Amino acid sequence: MLLGLQVPSFTWPDAPAATGPTFKRIAVEAEQAGVASLWVMDHFFQISMVGPAEDDMLEGWSALAFAAAATERIKLGTMVTGVTYRHPGVLIKTATTLDVLSGGRAYFGIGAAWNEEEHLGLGVPYPPLKERFERLTETLQLAHQMWKDDDSPFQGTHYQLQRPLNHPQSVSRPHPPILVGGTGEKKTLRLVGQYADACNIFEMDLPGITHKLEVLQSHAADVGRDYAAIEKTTLGTLALSKDGADGTQTVQQAVDRFGRLAEIGIDHALVNMPAVAVPGTFDLVAEVAAQIAPIVPAGR
Incomplete structure (x- = not known):
């Protein structure tokens, strides 16, 4: 089983002058701790669930390119890019560039x-939701x-490209893994089943996750896809401490938590960490990553 890190906030001490060095340190220490993937949100304003819109927010693909130059092994992805933000041909070129320069470490996270608020602000x-899903479908088709x-x-219907040339091609073969974010059962999970290599489900209760996976399995079967070939990921929050006090978890509690996710078929547990910028945070993360690595998720 894999452990991934999402960094949703960049409101750190001494920003913006220290933002680059802090983010670089986080990426390097995460990789050294055995974290398999590093993710940033693709937003331009901070989202209300994390903080006020005025809080610091970096552009996602630039941030990942910066992290790629500082690391060697960790996978890199957006959680997730809004289909409305960039013309799809340019977006696929951007993702390909990250994949090439990182040596095949890019995910293509999209929703x-x-x-x-940020659409209106910038x-x-x-467009209406129906059209946004139509644009997402066309973008996935174009990516393939x-x-x-x-x-x-x-x-x-929404995009016409006379010559969608993409050279160089990605290092990842056949392409960077496509992750479609979201848990909508009629549209989002159907698009995962048809076009994507990975899904992402919020880390809700186990029966809730199991239900979403069953819906995904049905959609995959409808189009003749191998459900087992789709990477199943969750997104939650992890606060570690040695004693598990004040709402934190011990290493063993975290290992047990991720083990339960593996038992229902989750391959890759993505977490954000409130103390991610605090020096020494990744000491305990390394213990968690090492202990869950031998766990084989159900269906593997």
């Missing part, structure tokens, strides 16, 4: 977008086409 068009080195014209 239908939801934060209306003048980004915010461009990563097959097929530059024939793409004629969608």
Whole structure:
């Protein structure tokens, strides 16, 4: 089983001058601790669930490129890019560039977008939900086409590309893993089953996660996809301490928690950590990562 780290906040001491060194240290220490993946949100304003809009927020793909240069093994992804933020041809080129320069370490995390505030604030068009899902579908189709080195014209309802050329091609073969974020059962999980290599489910109660996975399995079966080939990830919060006081977990409690997720088929537990910028945080993370590494998720 794998452990991944999401960094959703950049409001750290001595920012912005110290933001770069702090983020670099987090990426390097996470990799050294055995964390398998590093994720940032693709937002332009901080989201309300984390803090006020005015809090520091870095552009996701630039932040990942910076982290790529400081690391060697850790996978890198957005959790997740809103389909409305960038023209899909340019977005796929951006993801390919990260994959090439990182030596094949990019994920392509994408979703239908939801934060209306930052769209309005920055003048980004915010179409109705139905159209956003249509655009997401076309972007996923285009990603598969461009990563097959097929530059024939793409004629969608919302996007028309005369020559979707993508050179160099990605280092990851056949392409960077596509992760579609979200748990909507009728649309989002259907798109995972049809087009994606990974899903991401909020770390809710185990029966809730199990139900979402069963829905995904049904969608995959409908289109003849191998459900086992889809990476199952969750997103939660992890606060570690030696004694488990004040709402934290001990290493053993965290290992037990992730072991229960593996038992229902989760391959990759992604977490954000409130103390991620505090020096020494990754000492205990390394113990968790080492202990869950031998766990084989159900279905593997």
